Amino acid sequence: SMGAPASTFSPITLLDLHLAQGADFVLTLPAAYNVGLYVVRGAVLVNGDRPAKTQQLVVLGWNSTDVQLTATEGSLVLVLAGAPIEEPLATYGPFVMNTNEELMAAIADFESGNMGKFPEDE
Template sequence: MNISVQESAASVSSTAQRRVKQIVRGRATSDGAGVKLTRVIGSAELPDLDPFLMLDEFGSDKPGDYLAGFPEHPHRGFETVTYMLAGRMRHHDNQGNTGLLGPGSVQWMTAGRGIMHSEMPEQEDGLMQGFQLWVNLPARDKMCAPRYQDIPADAVPLITPAPGVQVRVLAGSLGDIEGPVRAVATAPVYLDITLQPSTQFSVPLPREHSAFAYVFEGEAVIGDETAVQRGQLAVLSTGDAVTLTASKNGARMILVAGQPLREPVAKYGPFVMNTQQEIVQAVEDFRAGKF
């Protein structure tokens, strides 16, 4: 796919451009058996962004920050998306599924009616880095059968849509290139975008999708001249496209969008349903060993 920066910008010049509505910086926390991470969505500043329930960034070369991992725990009613940048994570569930996530791989797990799941580091030292995103399921799908989409790094398209721009397409599409994640209710777009210094690139997005950009390297100007630094998340307005411009030091970010569900949300730890009664039922089912 050979699209110049100028052509890309021209192609979206007459469309509704997204702007930055809110800037959020994550807060340090821990989860699992004490894994240190940064929570960006799911904090008091940004409790959720329909359909996204949580975004955690983990990244450390100190084994004590991650070795305890995420021992077996339940999920019901939503999806977890793990994207590894560095390190190796072994996952296992109570239905016999197992796999190893390595650098560049992604796991899209649909918990549905219930699953017991563990994620444990398969390394004793070195850098462990990546993201976990929680995506809500519509009411009609909350009790569906659990399933995994385990996608190795070499199955994720890496494209150069313009000079100075590299994009890994995990979900959704960019031009004619489609990501490997399939049949997800919220029609997600999940892109890992690297911009060389001072490069500008416009990315088309479905007009009504909720969307955010999280910068994890460098700094970028997003939308209407809003500077977003490393470790900051930009909540975007609706629109057909968003323009990204790297600083003089370049930038790397994830750009994520999904169809909002606009349904009631009831949360209790690893259970996300539509009503409090459904939460009570989830807890009872878990205690009764029905997951």
């Protein structure tokens, strides 16, 4: 029921979960969502049988409506969930576009500095 001022093109859920050791958390999501759980620090048990620790990503299949997390130590978990966008994907490293042509253009833009620069790079 919480929201953010950012606009998105499809429904998403983004959560920053801080879990104390031994804490249980159940997240209920729409059945059609894709779900990724990134453990920033700590260790958790996902749905009672899938351990995940610092810097690991757990990707859950569709119909994962109830996701149970048990913190086996104090943990910070980033939840990334959303409806599939139903569009073709072309990916390379951090770049995600719809076609290979768009992908090559994005890489060229990045390499030429058209996506901006960090102050220390100038």
